[in-house]
Amino acid sequence: MLGFPNCKINIGLQITQRRPDGYHNLQSCFYPVAWSDVLEIIPLSAGEAPAPVQFTATGIPIPGNPSASNNLCVRAYEALRADFDLPPVKMHLHKIVPIGAGLGGGSADAALTLKHLNGMFRLGLSLAQLEEYARPLGADCAFFIQNRPMYCVEKGDVFESLAVDLTGYHIVLVYPNLAISTAEAYAGVRPQQPDVPLRTRLEAPLSEWRHTVHNDFEDSLFPRYPVLGELKAQMYELGAVYAAMTGSGSTVYGIFGAEPNGLAVFERYTTWQGKL
Ligand SMILES: C[C@](O)(CO)[C@H](O)COP(=O)(O)OP(=O)(O)OC[C@H]1O[C@@H](n2ccc(N)nc2=O)[C@H](O)[C@@H]1O
Numbered sequence: 001m002l003g004f005p006n007c008k009i010n011i012g013l014q015i016t017q018r019r020p021d022g023y024h025n026l027q028s029c030f031y032p033v034a035w036s037d038v039l040e041i042i043p044l045s046a047g048e049a050p051a052p053v054q055f056t057a058t059g060i061p062i063p064g065n066p067s068a069s070n071n072l073c074v075r076a077y078e079a080l081r082a083d084f085d086l087p088p089v090k091m092h093l094h095k096i097v098p099i100g101a102g103l104g105g106g107s108a109d110a111a112l113t114l115k116h117l118n119g120m121f122r123l124g125l126s127l128a129q130l131e132e133y134a135r136p137l138g139a140d141c142a143f144f145i146q147n148r149p150m151y152c153v154e155k156g157d158v159f160e161s162l163a164v165d166l167t168g169y170h171i172v173l174v175y176p177n178l179a180i181s182t183a184e185a186y187a188g189v190r191p192q193q194p195d196v197p198l199r200t201r202l203e204a205p206l207s208e209w210r211h212t213v214h215n216d217f218e219d220s221l222f223p224r225y226p227v228l229g230e231l232k233a234q235m236y237e238l239g240a241v242y243a244a245m246t247g248s249g250s251t252v253y254g255i256f257g258a259e260p261n262g263l264a265v266f267e268r269y270t271t272w273q274g275k276l
Pocket residue numbers: 010022023024025026028102103104107137138139140141154155156182183186247248
């Protein structure tokens with residue numbers, strides 16, 4: 001089975017509280033974007049399989065993950081195998097979405113692995129049950145089970161509906177070839193309760209977001225990595241209706257009414273553009 005695990009952006013991100021488990025409570029709109037990896041899962045018969053899962057990867061090298069068994073796709077398989085008599089499989093991941101980029105790419109790979117295994121082997125798991133398997137794999141992972149725009153709270157893995165529809169808008173993403181570790185980014189923030197909840201700000205027209213919808217990680221990361229603020233300013237110079245950094249960085253995105261001219265300013269970086 002072949003699939004295309006897509007990434008996400010965060011539209012606004014308020015970090016409200018440090019939790020006793022070391023994680024942080026947050027409020028954010030998670031929005032799927034079609035920049036994707038490629039994932040293939042093929043069932044094997046027991047005779048052809050020396051190990052339950054044979055994993056290979058190509059494309060962008062996955063840092064800090066030299067052993068295939070650490071890959072989130074393999075961890076997703078193992079999570080299901082703990083509860084089901086899964087046949088052995090061969091998995092190949094072609095990595096395209098930048099890593100340490102605030103795009104949730106690894107979480108997307110893991111979520112699609114859970115969904116494909118559920119379908120291929122008729123495990124009969126509901127979306128809510130798949131989300132339960134996703135949560136321990138990463139705070140972003142459960143979002144990708146339903147993979148639709150949602151207001152995410154707590155660790156980012158509890159969902160509320162939100163009437164934000166950006167269908168038809170054009171998005172440009174720029175990854176400045178700078179990986180930021182999620183844990184390091186969280187260590188630099190000072191959580192606080194916002195004056196106005198993000199939800200209220202997102203319910204106002206998109207044209208107002210520029211002045212109201214904020215990603216709290218920008219406060220600590222923009223001074224440390226000036227390129228991030230420069231990219232955001234360039235998005236507005238090109239005519240973005242809204243621009244921001246996604247998640248814990250380092251990708252910066254701009255939302256435009258139509259495909260903008262002048263994207264050559266980003267040519268030394270890794271970019272992607274398309275329709276929302
Ligand atoms: C920045 C976001 O992408 C926003 O969507 C997510 O909060 C990050 O989620 P993620 O990459 O799936 O995070 P995980 O792999 O679960 O956690 C990595 C590390 O980030 C920190 N972390 C993550 C999520 C969260 N709500 N609070 C945290 O403090 C913790 O130190 C954790 O050890």
